[in-house]
Amino acid sequence: MNRKEEYVNFHCPRWEEFPDVELYADQVLSVVQRHVSFFNSEIEMTFTSNMINNYVKQKIVKPPVNKKYDRVHLAYFIVVCVFKQFMTISEICDAIAFLMKTYTVKELYNIFCEELEGALKSTFDPEHYAIKYSPNDTVETKVIRAAVLTFSNLAFAKYNVNSAKES
Numbered sequence: 001m002n003r004k005e006e007y008v009n010f011h012c013p014r015w016e017e018f019p020d021v022e023l024y025a026d027q028v029l030s031v032v033q034r035h036v037s038f039f040n041s042e043i044e045m046t047f048t049s050n051m052i053n054n055y056v057k058q059k060i061v062k063p064p065v066n067k068k069y070d071r072v073h074l075a076y077f078i079v080v081c082v083f084k085q086f087m088t089i090s091e092i093c094d095a096i097a098f099l100m101k102t103y104t105v106k107e108l109y110n111i112f113c114e115e116l117e118g119a120l121k122s123t124f125d126p127e128h129y130a131i132k133y134s135p136n137d138t139v140e141t142k143v144i145r146a147a148v149l150t151f152s153n154l155a156f157a158k159y160n161v162n163s164a165k166e167s
Helices: 003-008 024-040 047-057 071-083 088-101 105-124 138-165
Strands: none
Touching: 003 071, 003 105, 024 047, 024 071, 024 138, 047 071, 047 138, 071 088, 071 138, 088 138, 105 138
């Protein structure tokens, strides 16, 4: 499978796929890095223990309980890794606060995953995949879609620039 096909077939782990147990910071690092490292060829998606600590201090995520993190933390960390490619931390906080007015973290995160996969498919293989719009889409869904399309287009641009350098 070539790199373009990997983008088209990218799978973002759903809420239910996260570990059902609380994790220590080093385990969180491992889980998040495993899922975002896919993009490292085109976009540097580093995730470090310092970032975990900073996101807690900046109140992007709630503090861990007894130094343990749960699914909510994992979801936030993955979303922040994607959004920080084109938004400031302040903008990410505002966006999350806006999105949380309508949905639960679980619902939002699963919508994020579906929209990210759809954006990558439509960006990397537009002849076979189109973004599905519905009159029933909420403004929150549209905001998530716009954000992941921004990320997907950034990945696409960098993928093509990198491919051209290698030829």
